[in-house]
Amino acid sequence: MPSEFRLYNTLTRQVEPFAPADGACVRMYTCGPTVYNPAHLGNFRTFLFEDLLRRVLRLRGWSVNQVMNLTDVDDKIIKRANERGLTITQVTNPVIEIFHRDREYLRIERAESYPRATEFIPQMIALVQALVDRGVAYQAEDGSVYFAIDRFPSYGKLSRLDTREVRPGARVSQDEYSKENAQDFALWKAAKEEDERTGAAWDSPWGRGRPGWHLECSAMAMSLLGETLDLHCGGIDLIFPHHEDEIAQSEGATGKQFSRFWCHGAFLLTDGTKMAKRLGNVHTVADLRENAVSAAAVRHFVFSTHYRQELNLSADALEGALNAVRRIGTFARRLEEARGGTPALAEAARIAVESARAALFDDLNAPEALAALHTFIGAANAELDRGGTDESAMQEARRAFALIDGVLDVVPEEVSVEAGLAERVEALLAERKAARARRDFAAADAIRKSLEAEGIAVEDLPTGTRWTKVR
RNA sequence: GGCGCCGUGGCCAAGUGGUAAGGCGGCAGACUGCAAAUCUGCUAUUCGUCGGUUCGAUUCCGACCGGCGCCUCCA
Known part of the structure; x- marks a missing residue:
């Protein structure tokens, strides 16, 4: 089956044909969680979008090498460790466990690797060194090393922000570090007392310190996937400054394009506003489990809206998804139990696969794929009501359903039955x-x-x- | 102030320069002892408002109204 795969590229702000550079394996880097607190559903919406993406890439016939980093050293982690008299590792280990448990609950496939920032310190130091050697980074009086954005002419190409001026209304940075230019960002942060106390400081050519946030991703991405990635994904809020800075650091060091495609998922809102820890309106996977909202329902809910569209979390929408998924589950069981079908069933199956593939390959149009699935279920149910003895039609229907659900994964789990x-x-x-x-x-x-x-x-x-x- | 996104039936939500997918909910019918499941039919002459371009606009352009996001914590 030919079908071109197309994807929106933030770099060009256009939907473009996509294929891995080597024609076989997609090397994708996905920004993962900062593990100081369990990830919330907003984070998981992005991870779900990335799960959809990797499944569709495979459906298209490519293999996938996905890296998702775990940021296990950062200001908030250090702060928490310090408050509790722990090391950062003692803070992050349990959170990482929760992350994976939540990930599995939502049926998000395991990425090929989950590097932890603290395990890549040498690579990060090497990257900083390369930048210093090339003259695009400097050590300031405070001991920290900064990236000099005015020595990287294409700075801003991803976010298309005019970084020259900070306007009224913008959040003003209260930076405690000394930099040449307000927009310069830290590559290597000189260690402070609490960094040492919590195990968040390492030796480097610039003295004791720890990596800046952006640096982690560049170093891990290039170490594990090479200097030019096929795809780099994350939430839309990472476009600036995080991804912009990653580009600057990586391309500043290698002179090569860091990622061919950049993909960003839109926000999950609650009550019409962004879900964020600082706004205190976060919901977690734990909340869903308490309310008996199945993974299938969450996936159906999330995939019913295009990934570049904001999505509002509401009880009504979740309820609708729960009901929709029940119908899908009933159908799945019916398909298993059915003995035969009709020629029309086979035809409906072919149409469903064709429509779902076309939708998914067109910039991950999951809502339309879901519509194709539902249309198929309606048609198939009608045929099944009619009876039929065509064994091959039956098989075709099963294959079609398995193929589409293999991407969306929206059949609700059976409720376990206790002994007795x-x-x-x-x-x-x-x-x-x-x-x-x-x-x-x-x-x-x-x-x-x-x-x-x-x-x-x-x-x-x-x-x-x-x-x-x-x- | 700069940049950007969005506004489609009761709710969620695709989509297109040529006359509105799909889901949830609701109503009616078939099936059933009754239900459930399933099926069938109905449920937007209309896509925030006002203009413009066009043979034709929900789709393109402009203005306005409303909602949201980013502008160095951020999925």
Whole structure:
């Protein structure tokens, strides 16, 4: 199947054809979490977008080498470690564990590597050295090393911001470091007392210190993926300054293009505003689990809006996703159990795959892929109602569903059944069957109602009665 | 102040210079002892407002109104 894959590139502000430079493996770097606090759903929206991207890249036929960094040394981590009398590692280790648990809950595929900033200090120092050698970085009086943006002419090409002036209304930097130029950013920060105390200081040619935030990503990306990446992704708020600075550092050191494509996911909002820790309106994966919001529902919710569009988290939207995903789950089971199909089923399957691929390859149009899936489910259900004995049509339908769901991954998980429950339910259902046989529907309905009250759905099918635990 | 995004039915949300996908919800019908699931039909003469370009605009341009984001903590 030919189909060109197209992706929006922040560098050019256009949707462009994309393919990996070597034609086979996409080398992508995705900015990961700063691990001082469990990541919130806003962070996960971005990670979900990246999960979608890597799955679509594979659907297109490429392999993927994804790196997601874990920023395990930074101001907030040091602050927290200091407050609690811990080392930064003692702060970050448990948070990293939570990150992976949340990641798995949301069915976000494991990236090929999760480098920790603290494990790449030598590479970072080498990068700073290269920049100093090339004359685009300097050590200031405070001992820190800064990148001199006016010695890097293309600075600003990604964000297209006029960095010359800081206007009224802009947040003003309260920098405690001394720099030549207000826009220069720290590559290497001279160690302070609390850095030493929390294990956040390393030896370097410029004295004890620690890496600047931007430096971490450049060093890890280039160490693990080479000097020119195919793709670099993150949240839209990283465009400036983080990604702009990464470009400056990396290209300033190598003279080569750092990343061919830059992709940014839009924000997740809560109550109409950005979800951010400092605004105190964050929701986490833990909140979702408490409210029995399945991963499938979250994915459906997130993928129902294009990744470059803001998305507002609301109870109504989540509820809608939960219901939609229930229909998908019912259909998935029905597909497994069906014996045969019809020619029209096969035709619907072909259309679904074609539409979903076209949508996904067109700048990750997940909402449209979801629509293709739903349209397929409607058509397939109608055909299945009609019966049919065509085995190959059935297989084609299963393949189509597996292919699309292999990207979206929106079938709700089965609710686990605790020991002993099955026997108890079966016993009650036997009683109910007897009641129905003697047409004592009041008794039969009472049993069904009591089971439903504890989260057991009872359905009478032509083939017999089936029960499922729904929560 | 600079830069940028958005405004589509009750809710969520695609999309296109040629006459509005899909989901949720709701209503009616089929099926069922009744339900559930599923199916069928209905649910925006209209895409923030006002102008302009055009044979034709929701889609292009301009203004305005409303919401949001970035301008060195930030997914």
